[in-house]
Amino acid sequence: MTELIKTPRTGETLPVKAGKRTNPLANVFDELVRFAQSRSLFMLHYCTGCGAIELPPSMTSRFDMERLGIQPMVSPRQADILLVTGYVSVKTLKRIILTYEQMGSPKYVIGICSCTVNGGMYWQSYATAKKLNDYMPVDIYIAGCMPRPEAVIAGLRELMENIRQGKADSWKDYYRHYDHYLGHQQRLFGETWQTPTDVIAEARHYGLFGPDTLGTHTALLEQHQRPLEALEMKVDIPELMARR
Amino acid sequence: MIELILMPLAAFVIGLAMVLMMRRIGARLQRRVGPPLLQPLWDIIKLHGKETQTSHGLIHELGIVMAIGGFVAAVTLMPLPGMNGLAEQGGLIALVYMMMIPSLGLALGVGQCANPNGSIGISRALTAMLAYDIPMVIVVFGVAFFYGSTSLVQIIDAQQAGGFATWGIAEMPLLAFAGLFAMQAMLGKQPFEIYVAPAEIATGPMVEMGGKFLGGLFIMQCFQLYAAGALYTLLFLGGGENWLTFLIKVFAVVAIPMSIAFLFPRYRTEDVVRLVWKWPAMIGLLGIAFLMY
Amino acid sequence: MISDLAVPNLFVAQAGQLVLPVVLPLLAAFLMQPLARVSTALARGLGPLVLILCAWITAQLWIQLGDAPFTLAIGGFAPPLGILFYADGIALLFALAVPVFALLFWPGSESGGGAGADSRPGSDQADRDQAARRDALVLLLVAATTGLALSGDLFNLYVFYELAAVASFGLVALSGTGRAQVATFRYLMISAFGSVLALAGIAILYMQTGTLNLGQLAQLAPETLNNPIGSAAFALMLIGFGVKAELFPVNTWVPEVYAGAPARVSALLAGLVSKLAVLVIVRLLVLIFPQPEAAQMLLVLGVLGVLTGEFAAWRAKDFPRMLAFSSIGQLGIVFVAFSIGGEIGLLAGLAVALHHLIVKSALFGLAVRWNGSLEALAGAARTSPLGAALFVLFALSLVGVPPLPGFWAKLTVIVGLAERGTPLDITALMSILLVTAVEASYLFRVAIRLYQDNPDPVARHARRDLGVSALLGAVLVAATLGLRPVADVLGAGAAQLGDRAGYIETVFPSHVAGKD
C-alpha cells in the first residue's frame, strides 16, 4: 500500500474533514449513513490489466468479500467503487473517466497494481497513462504486481475505515478541482476532449462548486462543448403558448 | 385502517429477512460466509444516502414510485394472521393484476432511461412474464374453482377448516407443484434470470439505476419475495393460523426456489417460454382436470 | 276491342297512332340518305325530330288511353289473320323508352368516343355520308325495337328482330376499325345462328298450331304445346331470341362488340335492345309456354349467365368490356327473375330489367370517354368529379345497396326465389348472392381507382354524356325517393304482363271470353 501521491495543484487543497453536524440527532443519522456506506460497497471492476485475475479469488469462497458487504456490480450507476486493475492505456483512460463521471457519489477509486501508480513496467510506454490520480482522485492505491487477495482485502478494509470516519471524500475533489483534472485530461486527449457528463453543471447543482472548478481548461472545454443539458419535459401546447 | 399500514410494513421487514436468507443460502451453497445480518438494510440505506444521482426524467422517477407503491398496495390484498386488509374488496384476480402494476411502473421507468440494455431487459422480463403467468393463472384458476371463490379470506378459511388434509397442497398437489415452478420464474431466479444477465446486458432493467433508484428496486425486491411467498402460502399452505406458522411457511416456501436457483446456469428467453409453457402449464392443466372430473 | 266499345272516332284515330312510332323512324331512315344530299342540316335534324315525335306520340297514347291494354289491327284485318299491334302498360313503357334512350344516346358528332377536341375528319362529304348512314341505322334500330315492343304476332316479331339485328350490325361496324369489324363478324355469325334457330322454333309452332298470332297461340298452347315438342320449340326460340338478350351460350359476341362499338351504340344495345329481346322471350314464356320446363330452362341459362358474366367481369381489363360482362350477368338475373313466374317474378324481372336499362346505359354513357383500360382510369375523379360520383352511384345501385332501386329489385328476385324454394331456386339464389359480392369487388376496385392520385388522368367527359348520365342518375335517385309509386306502377305492369287470359281477351274480346 502506498501513500496517495499528491500532484501539485494550482489552487489550495481542501483539508479532509469528518463533517460533524451540531444537531446530535443529525449526527447520529450521519453516522448511520456513513456506517451503512462503509458496510455496503458495490464495486465496478474495470479490468484493464492483469490485476483483475486476483479479484475472483477475493470474491469467492476463500476470501469472500461479501461478508464485508462488498459485491460486484455491473454498471457505473450502481457502483460505489471503481476498481482500476492494471495499466491504463490512453484509449482506456477515456473510458475510465467516462465511467467515473457516470458513477453516483460518494464514489471511490481504487488503483490496483503498480501500473496505476506510476506506469509500472509500462512507464516508458507512449500509450500508457502513468499516474491515475492525475486524471481523477484516487482514494486508495494497492500496489504490487499483482497484489494478492489479502492485499486487496486489506486495501478495501482501509477504505471502509476511511468511509466510516468520513475521510474518504476525494470524489468531492473532482468537482472542486475539476479544472485541474480536466487539464491533465486535455493534455492527453487533446483540446476537444469532452465527456457526456456535465461535471460543472453537476457541481453547481449539488453545491460542490469550488474555487478551482472553473479555470482555463474549462474555458477551453466550453468553447467546443456540445450541449449537455437534460431534455426537460416540456408541456408546450401551441395555443396556450401563443395566448401567453 | 391500522392494518393497512402494518401489512406493508410487515411485508417489508419479512422481505428484508428473505433477501438476507437468499444471499445466505447462495453463500452457503458456494461455501462462503455470506453477508452480515443487516446487509440488506445497509444496502438500502446506502443507496438512499447517495449524494449525486442521475435521473433520466420524471417517468424514470415515477416508475420507481409505481414499483414500490404497487407492491405496497398489493400486499394489503393478502390476508395475514389476524389481518384481512383489503382482501374482501379485491380478491385473487385483482391481486394477480395488482401485482403487475409494479412491473409496469418499472418498465416505464426503465424505458425512459433511454438505454437499450434496459429495454432489452424489459422485453425479456415481459416475455418471461408471458411465460410464467400462464401456469400462474392456471393455478389461480384451479384454486379459485376448487374453493368456489375468488376471495382469499374464504380460500384460507376453507383450508384451515380441516388441518393439513384440507390444505391446497394436499388437495391439489399437481397445482401446488406447478405453482412452485411458476414462482421460480416469477421471482426471476436462476435458471430464469435471463432478463438481468449482468454480463451481457449489464443487469438489464437496472442498468441506469443508481442511488435511490436502485434503492427503490431493492425495496421492491423485498416486497416481491414476500408477495410470492405469501401468495403461495395463502393458496396452498392454508395461510397463517398464527404468526409463527405463517412465518415458517413463508420462509420455507421462498427457501425452495432460492436453493434451486444457485445450482443452475440460465435459460435463454425462448427456452424459458418453452420450458414453462410445457411443464408447469401442462401439470397445472392436468391438476385442473383432476379437480373437475 | 276498342272499336267494339264504341269509342269516339277521335279516339280510334289515336289508337291508330300506335303504328306511327314504328313507321315514322322507318320512313325517316329511308329518307335520310337522299335528304343528306339535299341538306346536311335537315338530315342531321331529322333523326332527333322524328324521335321526339315518336316519344310524344307514345306518351300521349299512354296518358290518354290509361292502363288498359288495347290492340291495333293493321289495315283493319282481324287478329288471327292480320298484323296486330298489342299495347299494354309495359309495351308502351318500352315503346316510350326506345325513342327516349335513342335520343339520349343519339350518336351525334362524337360517336366512337373520339375526343371532343378532335378536328372534323378530313373529307367533309364522306363524313356527311357516314353521319347520314349512321343516323339512318339508328332510326332503323328504333323502328325495329319499337316494333318488338308492340308487335302481337310472332312472325312480325321475327321480322323486327332481324331488322334490329341488321341495324345493329351496321352500327357496330360503323367505326370501321379492324377490331369492330371482327366483332361484327362474330356478332353476325352468332346472330345468324340464332335466327335460324328462332325460325326453326317458329316453324315448329306453326306446324303444331297453324297460327303465329300470339293471342291465338296463347289460346291453343295448353292443348298443343304443353309437350316435349313445345318445349323444344321454346328452347329453339329462347336460344334464337336470346342472342340479342345476351342469354348464356349465345352471348359470346357481347364483350367484343361492346368493346369495339362506339360507346353510345353499346349503351343502346346493352340497355335497350337487350331488354326488348327479353320482353319478347317473356311474352313467349307467359303466353305460350307456361310449362315448368320452359321456366327451368330459362332459370338454368340465366344462372349460367349470371355466373359466367360476373366472374368474367372480375378479370376484365378495360372499362367497356367490364360493363359488357356485367351486363351479361345482370341479364342473367333478369332471366332468373322472369323464370320465377307469377306476379312477383314478373315484377322482379321488370324491376331488374328497367334498373339495368337505366344504369347500364348511363354507365356506357360514361364509357364514351372512359373507353380505355381500367388502369388508365386512375385519378379520373379529379378531372371529372361528377362522372366519378355518378359511377359510384350507379355501381352502388348495380350491386344492390339499400335504399337504391337496385337493392329492391334484387331483393324482390331473392324473395321470389326463396318463396318458391326448390333446390334449383336456392342454387340460383346463392349464385346471385355470390356473384353480387364479386360484382361489388370489381366495381369498387374501379371506383377506388377513380379516386387515386394520378398526375396524368384521362380527359374530361363531354358535357352531353355527363348530362345524360346525370339525368339517368337523377331518375335513379327519384325512383329511390318515390319507391312506393314506382313499385305500384311496376306491380300493375307486371300483373298485366302476366295476365294471359287478359291478353287473349284483349285480342279476341267477345268469343274468347265465353270460351275460357
Add this chain to the structure above:
Amino acid sequence: MTSLDHLVLVSALTLALMLLFGRMRIAGRLAVVLYAVQFLLLMQTGALLGEPVASSLTLSVLDLQMHWRYDALSWFFAMITIGAGFFCAWYAAGVWQERYREEGHSPRLFHVALAANVLTMLILLGSGDLLSLFIGWELVSWASFLLMAVGGGPAGRAALRYLVYAFSGGMAILAGLMLIYTQTGSLDYARVLSLLGELSDGQVWLLLLLIGGGFAVKMGLLPFHLWQAAAYAETPGPGSSFLGAISARMGLYALIMLLVAMLGIGRLTAMEVPFTFLSARDLIAWIAALTVIIPTYIALQQHDARYLLAWHGIGQGGYMLLGLMVGNAVGSAGGLFHVFTYGITQAALLMAVFAVVHRTGTADLNKLGGLVARMPLTFLVLLFGIISLAGLPPMAGFVSKWMVYRSLVAEGMPLLFVAAVVGTLGTILSVYKLIHNIFLGQLRIEHEQVREAPLSMLLPMLGLSTLIFLVGVTPGPALSWVAAVQASLGLPPVPYTLGGIEDPRGGLDMLWLVGILMAGFGVGALIFFGLGGRSKRVHQLDNYAGGHFLTADVRYQYSDNFYAGLMHLIGPWYRGAFLWLEKALTATVAFLSAVMNGFYRYAQPALFVLATAVALLALTTA
C-alpha cells in the same frame, strides 16, 4: 314525432349540414355541437330504463313491414356511437382539419363520412325487424367504406378489401334472412322469435353460419379478421378513432340480437357440435377466445402504431363475445361493459397515436422514441389508454376484463380462462412496446423541436382519459346501464355497486383498490423523494454504454423486433394460415374468372355455324 324521430332527424340534419357547409372552417365545431345535441336527445329518449321507444316511420315493401325502435341495448350502443362521434369530431374540429385540408384532402368529405357513419349506425341500432336490420347493416357497411376510403392510397386498397368481406358477409346475411323467411314467412322479430323454436338444429346451424358469419365479418371474428386492421389503421386520424371505438361493435350488436335475443344462450348450449363434446355455445366461445389470441399476437408483430392498435381492436372484440357466451350475470355484463370501456380506451389510444403522427409525420415504431419529453400530455393519454387496454387496475378496462375472468372462473371454464389471460398478456407485451417505442427511449434529433399536440386535439384526448380513469374508479353508473341492457335482453342483471361488483364469493370494489393503490403510490413517493437524496436530470446521451461515447447521430435505442426472444420461439407459429386461405379464395375466383373469360374469348363463331348446320339437318330429317 317521437323522441327517436328527433334523434334520427338531427343526425340526418348533421349529415346534410356537413354536406352543405363541410368546406367551411366552422364545420368541425358545428359537427361537435350537433353530436352533443344528438347525445342529449338520446338521453331524452329514456329507452334505457323505460319502455322501448318506437319511431313513427314505418315502411312496407313486398308485404314486408319495416319499423324502427330503441330499447336499452340500442340505447347503450347508440350512446357509445354518438359519444365516439362527438369526441372524434372534436378532435377533428381544429388544427387537425386544417392540416388535413393542407395535405390536399377534403375535410368536407371527412365530416360527411363521419356523420354518415353515425346516422347509419343509429338507423341500424333502431332496427325493429330483420329487414330493417339488414338495410341498416348494409348502410353501415357502406358508410364505413366511405370513411375508410376517403384517405386514398393504401386506405383505398384496405377499404376495398373490407368491402369485399363486408359485402360477402352482407350477402350471407341476406341468404340467412331468406332462410328465416322461408321457414317463418316473416321477418318481424316477434313473429320470428315465436317460430324460431321450431327450427331444426340443422337449420339453426345454417342460420348461425350464414347470419352469424355475416355479422362476424364486421366484428372481425376469426376467420374474417384479416380486413380490419389495415382498413381501420389507414383511415384518417379521428375517423380511425371512431371506427376503432365503435364500428366493429355493430357486428357485436347484431350478434347479440341473433345469439342472445333471438336464439338464446340456452338454445346454443343445447346444440351439440357433431362428433365432439362441444356445444354451439362452446364453439362460439372458442372462436371468441381465438379471436382474442391470434389478432393480439399479430399485433405484437406490428411496427406501425396504428396497425398495432387496430389489431388489438380485433382481439378485444373477442373478450366481449366471450363474456356474452359465458352468459351468466357477471360474464355477459363484462362483455357488454367491455364494449363501453374498450370504446373509450381505443378512441383515446388512436387519438394519441394520431397526435404523434400529426407532430412527427410517422407512426412507424422504429422511427420514434423519447417523445415523452416533448409530448408529455399525449404520453399520459396513451399511458392511461394502454393500462386500460391491457386490463390492469385502476383503469376502466380492468373492470370489464375482471368481470369476464370472474365469470369464467365461476362457470369453471379453465381453458377459456387461460386463453383470455394469454390474450391479456400478449396485450401487455405489445402495448408496452407501443409506449416504449414512441415515448420512451431516446429522442431522435429530428424530433427535438416537436411540440405538444394542439389543444383542439388534446382536449378530447384528455377528456377520454379522464373518463377512462373515472369509470375505472367508479364503474357503478356505467354498470347500471349494462344491468338495464341485460334486463332488456332477458339476461340476469349484474349485482353492481358504485365501486364494482357485489359477490359473496369474491367481488370487486374499485374504490378501495384505487384508494389503496394511490396510498401505495404516496408511500412510494415518500420513500423515493423523501428519503432519497437529490438527483440531477442528465442528458440522454449521458448513458451507460460499456464505456462507449454516445453521439446523437447514432441511435442508441432498442425498438425493432422488440420481443426477439419470444419471436425466436413463436415466430415460426405465424403461418399466415388465414392469409393463405384468403389468397386461395382469391385465386379460386381468379381461376373461375379466367375460365369464364376464356369461354367468352374462345367460343368460336365457327362453332355456331357448325351447330346451325347440324340443327338444320336435324330439323329437315325430322
